[in-house]
Amino acid sequence: MRPRKATRTWLSVLAIAIGVVYLFPVYWMVSSSVKPANQITSLAYDLVPLGFTLDHYLTVLTESDFLIYLRNSVIVTVTAVALAVLSGLFAALALSRFRFRGRKGFVLMVLIVQMAPFEALLIPMFLFMRDTNLLDTLPSLILVYWVITLPFTLWTLRNFVNGIPIDLEEAAMVDGCGRFQAFWKVTFPLLGPGLVACSVFAFITAWNEFLYALVLMPSGNGQTLPIFLQSFTSVFGVNWGATMATSTLFMLPVVAFFVIVQRNLVSGVTAGAVKG
């Protein structure tokens, strides 16, 4: 059913309008971050920056603890993602390349766990980290982010491994490869896109996480960037230019990763939930 030309034009105009509305907050964040300070605190009406300055970025990088928070965020996120992807890949291989007792039960468990509202475990998690003396240390967040990102990672990788026929490995084994060697030489290279997609989704989840970062770092040491951003705006008399600069810096790696996985974006998120 092709709509008439006039209707099509209207639909295009509508779509462009929606796109502009959608882009506005992103544009407003970036443009405010390079606006001169006196324009930010002026009552004049303006939608475009009347100058270009990197002062806000300099303020954030030199006069605040941004770099310390950034370091914490990077350490926690990268370590947690590496652990989740590694342990997830091992488990995915076990589920998809072996038949063993308890396999079905484990699959069901992962399915249920995927939907579990992890936020409801806040209190026992706090007590657990307190009892093990991990409060205020980065390993507490690493452990939590590992387990938060694990179910999805495991499930998605399992789907990826299932998508690679076992015949290839078996053929390699007939040619004299060991089981492990066959996997390493044949299947692993084909898993590349799946590993990248999983890592990115896990990264974004951990990079954004706020509640546990707030709760498990009560003294403020080892807090991550989301907490830093919130503390920026909760104090009275906000420096909006610096806040927007920080928000922009915080968004950059996520955008970069989004570009990498844009192909798998939609199928990636729903794959875990749709494909049995």
Next chain:
Amino acid sequence: MTATAIQTTPPPRRRLETLLPYLLLAPALITLLVLLGYPALSVLTTSFRELGRGELVRGEVVWTGFDNYLEVIGDSEFWLITLRTVLFTAACVVLTIGIALLLALLMRQLTSGVRLFLQVALLLAWAMPQLSATTVFQWIFDQNYGILNKTLVAIGLDGFERYSWFTTGLSTMAIIATLIVWQAVPFVAMTLYAAVVSIPQDQYESAGLDGASSWQTFRNVTLPPLAPMLALVTFMSILWDFKVFAQVWAFREGGPSGGSTTMPVLQYVEGIARGNFGLAAAISVLMVIVLMAISAQYLRLLLRAQGSER
């Protein structure tokens, strides 16, 4: 491989073969048991204990049965917060799914250039970290220099000069909901669009030949193949929107005077800020029960779909 070759396989190797899957599974399984299974049990046991900062320091274990639950559900404030959370979730989900479905149908009708522009716009909003998005919304709605008030004044509504958008719980919740929906729509729209694209064009053509109205076409051609995907994204949206903490907390920390406090915020305030861990654990359990109650319908649908596929 011949049969004799199999018989000569040394037994130790075979034992390793049977053990291997369990060894591969171990890291993930142990992590899930220790960091998810144990806390899940622990939240239940804690909810039946009197556990405040005092008991915690003294290491006392005081069992109080259902006292925590009775105290929580005996408080009218709790019911107000529960109702607020459910309504907030419902509003976010309905708006998200509705707008996303319209966008998905719209995208099908666009020329590729316009569609790409719209998709890039959606993608950027989706990629924006929650806290970045929250700070930008706070800046847009800022009382003194926010672009929204400036715009309203510019078009002649002078009453909005230095207007505060956060004086009531309702308007605060509305702004948070706007933010949530704005960030949630892209994923849902893209997902639904992927499903819309896979509907064969000839079905639309035959519907057109039969003289079906556009509503009938939507009902009979578009909706049936979309239904399972719609159920899925609705369910996912309920899960996400119900649990939202970061955005709510970052805006007004549940204020003004508790007006934007939702169940996740209550759990945090009661447990972490006030140190009533037993009470907070009971709130956590009730939160999960409420969440299960409002998503049970979809859960059943999904599990049935999963079961049929295996």
